[in-house]
Amino acid sequence: MKSVLIAAGISLAAAGAAAAAPKCPAEISAKQELFSAQQGWQGQQGTSTHRHARITFYDGPPAEQASLAPDETRRLSGREFSTWRFGRSSKRAIWIECGYAGTSISLSQELPAGTRSCSITFDPKVRLSGLPRIEKLDCLPSD
Numbered sequence: 001m002k003s004v005l006i007a008a009g010i011s012l013a014a015a016g017a018a019a020a021a022p023k024c025p026a027e028i029s030a031k032q033e034l035f036s037a038q039q040g041w042q043g044q045q046g047t048s049t050h051r052h053a054r055i056t057f058y059d060g061p062p063a064e065q066a067s068l069a070p071d072e073t074r075r076l077s078g079r080e081f082s083t084w085r086f087g088r089s090s091k092r093a094i095w096i097e098c099g100y101a102g103t104s105i106s107l108s109q110e111l112p113a114g115t116r117s118c119s120i121t122f123d124p125k126v127r128l129s130g131l132p133r134i135e136k137l138d139c140l141p142s143d
Helices: 002-019
Strands: 027-031 047-059 072-076 079-085 094-100 106-110 115-128 131-141
Touching: 027 094, 047 115, 047 131
Parallel strands: none
Antiparallel strands: 027 047, 047 094, 072 079, 079 115, 094 106, 115 131
16 A cells, blocks of 8 residues: 555656756747748748747747756766746746757747746757757656
8 A cells, every 4th residue: 555655746747847847849830931932032931840949948938038048057978957936026927948959949838837847858968950950858846
């Protein structure tokens, strides 16, 4: 019985941690549009797929442009780890923005209330649009 309760507690803790970590879509499809014709040239348009390339955290909605720098960045075993810690005293919501290679289109959403920190694992040997590839995003809820 005791082991069942411990397993249930671990499952609940993992579910809480998973709920705090939004997952950026791996890719998006977009159609770019030429706003002004260039004399002597014909424009072609098409739909293209763009892979997830960057994550930015904001203090408030991304439109306010209050991006947050990581509190800590370190390298270990060929990987790079960046961690953001979000203070409990802030009255503003923390937002995550997912950026995509080859386009200015991004997706954003408010992090779940009570998210305490988020860490990103990068592979600096693999690049996408000049940035190290994101391998994993982990966010932790407050205690």
